[in-house]
Amino acid sequence: MNFCSNCGSRVVLKVPDGDFLPRHVCPNCGAIHYLNPKLVVGSVPEYQGRILICKRGIEPRHGYWTIPAGFMENDETLEAGAAREAMEEARIQVEIGSLLLLANVTSARQVHVFFRSRMLTADFDVTHESLEVKLIDAREIPWDDLAFPSTEYALRRYVEDRAAGVERHHVAEMQRRF
Amino acid sequence: MNFCSNCGSRVVLKVPDGDFLPRHVCPNCGAIHYLNPKLVVGSVPEYQGRILICKRGIEPRHGYWTIPAGFMENDETLEAGAAREAMEEARIQVEIGSLLLLANVTSARQVHVFFRSRMLTADFDVTHESLEVKLIDAREIPWDDLAFPSTEYALRRYVEDRAAGVERHHVAEMQRRF
Numbered sequence: 181m182n183f184c185s186n187c188g189s190r191v192v193l194k195v196p197d198g199d200f201l202p203r204h205v206c207p208n209c210g211a212i213h214y215l216n217p218k219l220v221v222g223s224v225p226e227y228q229g230r231i232l233i234c235k236r237g238i239e240p241r242h243g244y245w246t247i248p249a250g251f252m253e254n255d256e257t258l259e260a261g262a263a264r265e266a267m268e269e270a271r272i273q274v275e276i277g278s279l280l281l282l283a284n285v286t287s288a289r290q291v292h293v294f295f296r297s298r299m300l301t302a303d304f305d306v307t308h309e310s311l312e313v314k315l316i317d318a319r320e321i322p323w324d325d326l327a328f329p330s331t332e333y334a335l336r337r338y339v340e341d342r343a344a345g346v347e348r349h350h351v352a353e354m355q356r357r358f
Numbered sequence: 359m360n361f362c363s364n365c366g367s368r369v370v371l372k373v374p375d376g377d378f379l380p381r382h383v384c385p386n387c388g389a390i391h392y393l394n395p396k397l398v399v400g401s402v403p404e405y406q407g408r409i410l411i412c413k414r415g416i417e418p419r420h421g422y423w424t425i426p427a428g429f430m431e432n433d434e435t436l437e438a439g440a441a442r443e444a445m446e447e448a449r450i451q452v453e454i455g456s457l458l459l460l461a462n463v464t465s466a467r468q469v470h471v472f473f474r475s476r477m478l479t480a481d482f483d484v485t486h487e488s489l490e491v492k493l494i495d496a497r498e499i500p501w502d503d504l505a506f507p508s509t510e511y512a513l514r515r516y517v518e519d520r521a522a523g524v525e526r527h528h529v530a531e532m533q534r535r536f
Binding site: 182184200214251252255258259282284289348351 | 369394430436464486507
Protein backbone atom coordinates (compact mmCIF):
# COMPACT_ATOMS: atom_id res chain seq x y z
CA MET A 181 0.00 0.00 0.00
CA ASN A 182 1.49 3.30 -1.15
CA PHE A 183 -1.40 5.76 -1.42
CA CYS A 184 -4.49 6.61 0.59
CA SER A 185 -7.55 5.07 -1.06
CA ASN A 186 -9.65 7.86 0.41
CA CYS A 187 -7.78 11.03 -0.66
CA GLY A 188 -4.91 9.82 -2.85
CA SER A 189 -2.06 11.15 -0.67
CA ARG A 190 1.03 9.04 -0.01
CA VAL A 191 0.57 7.02 3.19
CA VAL A 192 3.15 6.55 5.95
CA LEU A 193 3.69 3.47 8.10
CA LYS A 194 3.30 4.26 11.80
CA VAL A 195 1.70 3.00 15.01
CA PRO A 196 -1.49 5.01 15.60
CA ASP A 197 -2.25 6.26 19.14
CA GLY A 198 -3.63 3.44 21.26
CA ASP A 199 -2.61 0.82 18.71
CA PHE A 200 0.26 -1.66 18.92
CA LEU A 201 1.09 -2.39 15.28
CA PRO A 202 2.30 -0.15 12.43
CA ARG A 203 -0.52 0.77 10.04
CA HIS A 204 -0.71 2.64 6.77
CA VAL A 205 -1.84 6.08 7.91
CA CYS A 206 -2.71 9.05 5.71
CA PRO A 207 -1.03 12.26 6.93
CA ASN A 208 -3.49 14.31 4.86
CA CYS A 209 -6.98 12.98 5.75
CA GLY A 210 -6.05 10.90 8.80
CA ALA A 211 -7.47 7.61 7.44
CA ILE A 212 -5.96 4.46 8.92
CA HIS A 213 -5.84 1.55 6.48
CA TYR A 214 -5.98 -1.84 8.18
CA LEU A 215 -4.94 -5.03 6.42
CA ASN A 216 -6.73 -8.12 7.68
CA PRO A 217 -6.94 -11.80 6.78
CA LYS A 218 -9.40 -12.78 4.07
CA LEU A 219 -12.06 -15.44 4.30
CA VAL A 220 -12.20 -18.28 1.79
CA VAL A 221 -15.48 -20.22 1.80
CA GLY A 222 -16.28 -23.54 0.18
CA SER A 223 -17.77 -26.98 0.56
CA VAL A 224 -17.31 -30.67 -0.12
CA PRO A 225 -20.31 -31.41 -2.36
CA GLU A 226 -21.80 -34.89 -2.26
CA TYR A 227 -24.29 -36.56 -4.56
CA GLN A 228 -25.54 -40.05 -3.70
CA GLY A 229 -22.35 -40.90 -1.86
CA ARG A 230 -19.97 -39.49 -4.48
CA ILE A 231 -17.84 -36.38 -4.01
CA LEU A 232 -17.49 -33.55 -6.52
CA ILE A 233 -14.05 -32.16 -7.29
CA CYS A 234 -12.82 -29.56 -9.80
CA LYS A 235 -9.54 -29.22 -11.68
CA ARG A 236 -8.42 -25.62 -11.33
CA GLY A 237 -8.43 -23.60 -14.54
CA ILE A 238 -6.93 -20.52 -12.91
CA GLU A 239 -3.82 -19.71 -10.91
CA PRO A 240 -2.68 -20.42 -8.28
CA ARG A 241 -2.33 -24.20 -8.65
CA HIS A 242 -3.68 -24.36 -12.20
CA GLY A 243 -4.32 -28.00 -13.13
CA TYR A 244 -4.60 -29.31 -9.57
CA TRP A 245 -7.77 -30.67 -7.99
CA THR A 246 -9.83 -28.83 -5.44
CA ILE A 247 -13.26 -28.51 -3.90
CA PRO A 248 -15.39 -25.50 -4.91
CA ALA A 249 -14.15 -22.56 -2.81
CA GLY A 250 -13.16 -18.93 -3.13
CA PHE A 251 -13.05 -15.53 -1.48
CA MET A 252 -16.12 -14.56 0.50
CA GLU A 253 -17.81 -11.41 -0.81
CA ASN A 254 -19.33 -8.57 1.16
CA ASP A 255 -23.08 -8.82 1.78
CA GLU A 256 -23.30 -12.60 1.75
CA THR A 257 -23.20 -15.19 4.52
CA LEU A 258 -20.56 -17.89 4.77
CA GLU A 259 -23.11 -20.43 3.55
CA ALA A 260 -24.29 -18.24 0.65
CA GLY A 261 -20.68 -17.70 -0.37
CA ALA A 262 -19.95 -21.42 -0.31
CA ALA A 263 -23.06 -22.11 -2.42
CA ARG A 264 -22.11 -19.33 -4.87
CA GLU A 265 -18.64 -20.80 -5.33
CA ALA A 266 -20.16 -24.23 -6.04
CA MET A 267 -22.21 -22.64 -8.82
CA GLU A 268 -19.30 -20.57 -10.17
CA GLU A 269 -16.76 -23.39 -10.24
CA ALA A 270 -18.88 -26.44 -11.03
CA ARG A 271 -22.35 -25.20 -12.05
CA ILE A 272 -23.91 -27.15 -9.20
CA GLN A 273 -26.80 -26.27 -6.92
CA VAL A 274 -26.04 -27.24 -3.35
CA GLU A 275 -27.64 -27.16 0.03
CA ILE A 276 -25.00 -26.22 2.58
CA GLY A 277 -24.78 -28.58 5.55
CA SER A 278 -22.64 -28.83 8.66
CA LEU A 279 -19.35 -27.09 9.34
CA LEU A 280 -16.41 -29.27 8.31
CA LEU A 281 -13.25 -27.17 8.70
CA LEU A 282 -12.07 -23.85 10.06
CA ALA A 283 -8.51 -23.60 8.80
CA ASN A 284 -5.89 -21.04 9.71
CA VAL A 285 -3.85 -20.45 6.56
CA THR A 286 -1.61 -17.91 8.22
CA SER A 287 1.10 -17.88 5.56
CA ALA A 288 -1.47 -16.75 2.97
CA ARG A 289 -3.25 -14.42 5.42
CA GLN A 290 -6.44 -16.39 4.95
CA VAL A 291 -8.98 -18.29 7.00
CA HIS A 292 -10.77 -21.10 5.16
CA VAL A 293 -14.29 -22.08 6.20
CA PHE A 294 -15.51 -25.29 4.58
CA PHE A 295 -18.88 -26.98 4.96
CA ARG A 296 -20.37 -30.25 3.87
CA SER A 297 -22.90 -29.77 1.06
CA ARG A 298 -25.49 -31.82 -0.77
CA MET A 299 -25.98 -31.48 -4.54
CA LEU A 300 -29.66 -31.00 -5.34
CA THR A 301 -29.34 -32.59 -8.77
CA ALA A 302 -26.71 -34.66 -10.58
CA ASP A 303 -25.96 -31.78 -12.96
CA PHE A 304 -22.51 -30.22 -13.12
CA ASP A 305 -20.34 -28.61 -15.76
CA VAL A 306 -16.96 -27.00 -16.38
CA THR A 307 -16.67 -23.22 -16.09
CA HIS A 308 -13.98 -20.69 -16.94
CA GLU A 309 -12.52 -21.41 -13.49
CA SER A 310 -12.48 -25.22 -13.83
CA LEU A 311 -10.87 -27.32 -16.58
CA GLU A 312 -12.70 -30.44 -15.47
CA VAL A 313 -15.38 -31.33 -12.94
CA LYS A 314 -16.23 -34.85 -11.80
CA LEU A 315 -18.12 -36.92 -9.27
CA ILE A 316 -15.88 -39.57 -7.73
CA ASP A 317 -15.85 -42.25 -5.10
CA ALA A 318 -13.85 -41.43 -1.96
CA ARG A 319 -11.22 -44.02 -2.95
CA GLU A 320 -10.60 -42.13 -6.21
CA ILE A 321 -9.56 -38.84 -4.54
CA PRO A 322 -6.31 -37.76 -6.26
CA TRP A 323 -4.38 -37.20 -3.00
CA ASP A 324 -1.12 -36.37 -4.77
CA ASP A 325 -2.66 -33.80 -7.06
CA LEU A 326 -4.72 -31.66 -4.70
CA ALA A 327 -4.40 -27.91 -4.94
CA PHE A 328 -3.97 -26.75 -1.36
CA PRO A 329 -3.19 -28.11 2.12
CA SER A 330 -6.71 -27.15 3.22
CA THR A 331 -8.19 -29.13 0.31
CA GLU A 332 -6.40 -32.24 1.47
CA TYR A 333 -7.17 -31.65 5.14
CA ALA A 334 -10.87 -31.09 4.44
CA LEU A 335 -11.19 -34.17 2.25
CA ARG A 336 -9.32 -36.41 4.71
CA ARG A 337 -11.53 -35.34 7.61
CA TYR A 338 -14.63 -35.60 5.41
CA VAL A 339 -13.85 -39.18 4.45
CA GLU A 340 -12.85 -40.21 7.99
CA ASP A 341 -15.93 -38.64 9.56
CA ARG A 342 -18.24 -40.20 7.01
CA ALA A 343 -16.70 -43.62 7.66
CA ALA A 344 -17.27 -43.03 11.38
CA GLY A 345 -20.85 -41.91 10.78
CA VAL A 346 -20.34 -38.47 12.34
CA GLU A 347 -20.26 -34.87 11.15
CA ARG A 348 -17.53 -33.31 13.25
CA HIS A 349 -16.02 -29.88 12.75
CA HIS A 350 -12.28 -29.35 12.80
CA VAL A 351 -10.20 -26.30 13.69
CA ALA A 352 -6.65 -26.55 12.39
CA GLU A 353 -3.63 -24.66 11.21
CA MET A 354 -2.34 -25.42 7.72
CA GLN A 355 1.39 -25.65 7.27
CA ARG A 356 2.97 -23.86 4.33
CA ARG A 357 3.65 -26.46 1.65
CA PHE A 358 4.76 -24.72 -1.52
CA MET B 359 -12.57 3.88 -2.16
CA ASN B 360 -11.59 6.72 -4.47
CA PHE B 361 -7.91 6.20 -5.30
CA CYS B 362 -5.64 3.29 -6.16
CA SER B 363 -3.60 2.33 -3.09
CA ASN B 364 -0.90 1.06 -5.40
CA CYS B 365 -0.28 4.02 -7.77
CA GLY B 366 -2.52 6.83 -6.46
CA SER B 367 -4.66 7.21 -9.61
CA ARG B 368 -8.41 7.65 -9.32
CA VAL B 369 -10.15 4.26 -9.50
CA VAL B 370 -13.26 3.40 -11.52
CA LEU B 371 -16.02 0.98 -10.59
CA LYS B 372 -16.42 -1.79 -13.17
CA VAL B 373 -16.86 -5.52 -13.58
CA PRO B 374 -13.45 -7.01 -14.47
CA ASP B 375 -13.26 -9.67 -17.21
CA GLY B 376 -14.37 -13.04 -15.85
CA ASP B 377 -15.83 -11.46 -12.73
CA PHE B 378 -19.49 -10.91 -11.84
CA LEU B 379 -19.41 -7.96 -9.46
CA PRO B 380 -18.26 -4.35 -9.90
CA ARG B 381 -14.82 -3.76 -8.36
CA HIS B 382 -12.65 -0.71 -7.84
CA VAL B 383 -10.24 -0.99 -10.76
CA CYS B 384 -7.26 1.26 -11.48
CA PRO B 385 -7.20 2.40 -15.14
CA ASN B 386 -3.52 3.33 -14.74
CA CYS B 387 -1.80 0.28 -13.19
CA GLY B 388 -4.62 -2.26 -13.63
CA ALA B 389 -4.87 -3.17 -9.94
CA ILE B 390 -8.23 -4.59 -8.85
CA HIS B 391 -9.16 -3.68 -5.27
CA TYR B 392 -11.42 -6.25 -3.63
CA LEU B 393 -13.44 -5.45 -0.53
CA ASN B 394 -14.14 -8.47 1.65
CA PRO B 395 -15.73 -9.20 5.03
CA LYS B 396 -13.51 -8.84 8.07
CA LEU B 397 -12.99 -11.41 10.79
CA VAL B 398 -13.67 -10.58 14.42
CA VAL B 399 -12.20 -13.07 16.91
CA GLY B 400 -12.91 -13.45 20.59
CA SER B 401 -13.78 -15.74 23.44
CA VAL B 402 -15.97 -16.25 26.50
CA PRO B 403 -13.36 -16.46 29.28
CA GLU B 404 -14.16 -18.58 32.32
CA TYR B 405 -12.45 -18.81 35.68
CA GLN B 406 -13.68 -21.35 38.22
CA GLY B 407 -17.19 -21.27 36.82
CA ARG B 408 -17.44 -17.49 36.52
CA ILE B 409 -17.51 -15.58 33.24
CA LEU B 410 -15.44 -12.50 32.42
CA ILE B 411 -17.09 -9.53 30.74
CA CYS B 412 -15.84 -6.05 29.82
CA LYS B 413 -17.61 -2.70 29.63
CA ARG B 414 -16.59 -1.09 26.35
CA GLY B 415 -14.47 2.04 26.66
CA ILE B 416 -14.44 2.71 22.93
CA GLU B 417 -17.01 3.16 20.20
CA PRO B 418 -19.10 1.57 18.86
CA ARG B 419 -21.34 0.73 21.83
CA HIS B 420 -19.30 2.61 24.43
CA GLY B 421 -20.52 1.70 27.93
CA TYR B 422 -22.13 -1.60 26.94
CA TRP B 423 -20.92 -5.01 28.05
CA THR B 424 -19.09 -7.44 25.83
CA ILE B 425 -16.74 -10.40 25.77
CA PRO B 426 -13.12 -9.76 24.73
CA ALA B 427 -13.10 -9.67 20.92
CA GLY B 428 -11.75 -7.61 18.05
CA PHE B 429 -10.49 -7.61 14.49
CA MET B 430 -8.19 -10.47 13.57
CA GLU B 431 -4.74 -9.31 12.46
CA ASN B 432 -2.60 -10.65 9.65
CA ASP B 433 -0.03 -13.28 10.64
CA GLU B 434 -1.94 -14.69 13.58
CA THR B 435 -4.30 -17.64 13.93
CA LEU B 436 -7.93 -17.31 15.02
CA GLU B 437 -6.97 -18.68 18.44
CA ALA B 438 -3.94 -16.37 18.80
CA GLY B 439 -6.13 -13.42 17.87
CA ALA B 440 -8.77 -14.35 20.42
CA ALA B 441 -6.08 -14.70 23.11
CA ARG B 442 -4.53 -11.36 22.13
CA GLU B 443 -7.88 -9.61 22.43
CA ALA B 444 -8.37 -11.11 25.91
CA MET B 445 -5.05 -9.57 26.94
CA GLU B 446 -5.75 -6.21 25.25
CA GLU B 447 -9.25 -5.75 26.63
CA ALA B 448 -9.04 -7.38 30.05
CA ARG B 449 -5.35 -8.10 30.77
CA ILE B 450 -6.10 -11.79 31.10
CA GLN B 451 -4.10 -14.79 30.01
CA VAL B 452 -6.32 -17.43 28.48
CA GLU B 453 -6.08 -20.86 26.98
CA ILE B 454 -8.41 -21.00 23.97
CA GLY B 455 -10.80 -23.95 23.98
CA SER B 456 -13.55 -25.22 21.72
CA LEU B 457 -15.36 -23.31 18.99
CA LEU B 458 -18.50 -21.66 20.31
CA LEU B 459 -19.90 -19.49 17.52
CA LEU B 460 -19.41 -18.71 13.87
CA ALA B 461 -21.64 -15.70 13.28
CA ASN B 462 -22.54 -14.05 10.00
CA VAL B 463 -22.81 -10.33 10.73
CA THR B 464 -23.67 -9.47 7.16
CA SER B 465 -24.93 -5.94 7.83
CA ALA B 466 -21.51 -5.02 9.27
CA ARG B 467 -19.61 -7.02 6.65
CA GLN B 468 -18.06 -9.13 9.39
CA VAL B 469 -17.78 -12.75 10.44
CA HIS B 470 -17.37 -13.32 14.19
CA VAL B 471 -15.52 -16.39 15.42
CA PHE B 472 -15.85 -16.95 19.17
CA PHE B 473 -14.29 -19.69 21.26
CA ARG B 474 -14.61 -20.81 24.84
CA SER B 475 -11.52 -19.93 26.86
CA ARG B 476 -10.08 -20.67 30.28
CA MET B 477 -8.34 -17.98 32.34
CA LEU B 478 -4.99 -19.23 33.58
CA THR B 479 -5.05 -17.00 36.66
CA ALA B 480 -7.67 -14.90 38.45
CA ASP B 481 -5.91 -11.67 37.41
CA PHE B 482 -7.67 -9.10 35.23
CA ASP B 483 -7.66 -5.35 34.86
CA VAL B 484 -9.17 -2.46 32.95
CA THR B 485 -7.40 -1.20 29.83
CA HIS B 486 -7.81 1.82 27.56
CA GLU B 487 -10.41 -0.25 25.69
CA SER B 488 -12.45 -1.29 28.75
CA LEU B 489 -14.01 0.96 31.42
CA GLU B 490 -14.66 -1.98 33.72
CA VAL B 491 -13.86 -5.69 33.77
CA LYS B 492 -15.49 -8.24 36.04
CA LEU B 493 -15.96 -11.92 36.74
CA ILE B 494 -19.63 -12.78 37.17
CA ASP B 495 -21.95 -15.71 37.67
CA ALA B 496 -24.02 -16.69 34.64
CA ARG B 497 -27.18 -15.39 36.34
CA GLU B 498 -25.59 -11.91 36.59
CA ILE B 499 -25.12 -11.47 32.84
CA PRO B 500 -26.51 -7.98 31.98
CA TRP B 501 -28.68 -9.19 29.10
CA ASP B 502 -30.22 -5.77 28.45
CA ASP B 503 -26.88 -3.99 28.30
CA LEU B 504 -24.85 -6.19 25.98
CA ALA B 505 -22.94 -4.51 23.17
CA PHE B 506 -23.76 -6.58 20.10
CA PRO B 507 -26.18 -9.27 18.90
CA SER B 508 -23.27 -11.70 18.61
CA THR B 509 -22.31 -11.00 22.25
CA GLU B 510 -25.77 -11.99 23.39
CA TYR B 511 -25.98 -14.98 21.06
CA ALA B 512 -22.59 -16.30 22.20
CA LEU B 513 -23.38 -15.88 25.89
CA ARG B 514 -26.83 -17.50 25.60
CA ARG B 515 -25.43 -20.54 23.81
CA TYR B 516 -22.49 -20.68 26.23
CA VAL B 517 -24.76 -20.76 29.25
CA GLU B 518 -27.19 -23.26 27.69
CA ASP B 519 -24.45 -25.59 26.56
CA ARG B 520 -22.73 -25.48 29.91
CA ALA B 521 -26.00 -26.31 31.66
CA ALA B 522 -26.38 -29.25 29.25
CA GLY B 523 -22.81 -30.38 29.88
CA VAL B 524 -21.80 -30.09 26.20
CA GLU B 525 -19.51 -27.87 24.13
CA ARG B 526 -21.41 -27.43 20.91
CA HIS B 527 -20.52 -25.03 18.11
CA HIS B 528 -23.15 -22.82 16.52
CA VAL B 529 -23.35 -21.29 13.04
CA ALA B 530 -25.82 -18.44 12.88
CA GLU B 531 -26.76 -15.20 11.18
CA MET B 532 -27.08 -12.12 13.37
CA GLN B 533 -29.96 -9.80 12.66
CA ARG B 534 -29.28 -6.08 12.52
CA ARG B 535 -30.39 -4.57 15.82
CA PHE B 536 -29.28 -0.95 15.90
